[in-house]
């Protein structure tokens with residue numbers, strides 16, 4: 001992954017950034033402060049946000065000493081572990097000073113990449129604020145420790161509710177699925193259309209959509225986010241990073257990243273929400289392992305649409321709503337990026353679908369099929385392998 005291109009195309013800014021970076025390499029906290037200043041000055045995020053943040057040198061997120069976070073998680077006890085991703089483990093903790101319940105991500109201390117991810121995440125979440133983006137409470141950069149402190153999302157990730165659901169856990173009904181999809185799309189719309197310059201998220205997937213009370217969705221994990229193209233540029237060129245199965249084909253092949261790469265990933269997530277299938281599932285027959293490849297021929301035949309609905313729904317969905325949701329997903333995962341819709345149009349469509357009442361009592365009931373369970377630990381270990 002390359003360094004966050006705060007400077008766009010300006011070579012003078014690039015020099016300043018490089019100098020600052022070299023100067024401050026030894027002190028990551030200073031590095032965050034200075035880089036954030038450059039980013040905000042250059043990016044001119046809304047005046048309201050700038051004033052909220054108290055000017056370019058201000059970091060909204062708090063810094064924590066390592067011992068406070070160790071105490072919050074009772075020394076990173078395994079019982080506090082919420083999950084593990086490609087970059088480290090996430091623990092539930094309680095901050096002694098405020099009594100606030102938080103999620104603490106401890107980054108693996110192996111190499112430069114984690115440090116870059118950390119810096120980008122702190123920068124992005126210090127600048128970007130929206131009801132559908134997770135809040136960063138603070139961070140710790142003591143010595144070689146790198147930890148991120150987030151608001152705790154009590155219902156975990158969308159992945160926990162869609163795939164490998166533990167017995168007894170409530171299945172997501174159709175309306176909740178549409179509300180989650182609409183909320184996630186709004187978070188993405190904020191990054192694409194409200195942030196200036198736009199932010200390409202690059203890591204949209206079910207495990208990065210966290211759920212609060214009432215299944216309110218928030219996007220998390222901004223370590224891979226990039227400032228989007230400015231001026232007449234149509235893309236930014238970068239090393240291909242992301243998660244297998246969610247990555248737009250043109251980005252995977254050329255490294256050319258556009259806002260439409262995120263729209264493709266969103267289409268994959270929407271397909272997962274509708275079908276209950278994983279983006280990549282190696283336990284399935286070869287033709288069904290890649291969700292988009294499996295779905296494409298089915299999109300062409302309306303009579304097959306009902307076969308695509310998650311069997312867990314037991315047929316309890318509005319048929320028109322299913323068709324329309326599948327139509328949105330089909331548009332988002334088109335091969336040609338310019339054929340994909342802009343996220344604002346996706347938001348409009350999903351807002352409509354989320355506002356439709358789905359009365360389970362009036363919906364036809366089909367045969368159900370529940371996916372076999374996979375232990376959580378196995379899933380976590382698979383994640384590192386899926387990362388690029």
Ligand SMILES: Nc1ncnc2c1ncn2[C@@H]1O[C@H](COP(=O)(O)OP(=O)(O)OP(=O)(O)O)[C@@H](O)[C@H]1O
Nearest residue numbers: 082083084085086087090103150151152153157207
């Ligand atoms: N703020 C949070 N509140 C509650 N649970 C969280 C929070 N952040 C993360 N988690 C849990 O921790 C798990 C691991 O998160 P993490 O972001 O490290 O990895 P991931 O998104 O699952 O995978 P990857 O590293 O490939 O992106 C999540 O799937 C989620 O269940």
Ligand SMILES: [Mg+2]
Nearest residue numbers: 085207208221
């Ligand atoms: Mg994540």
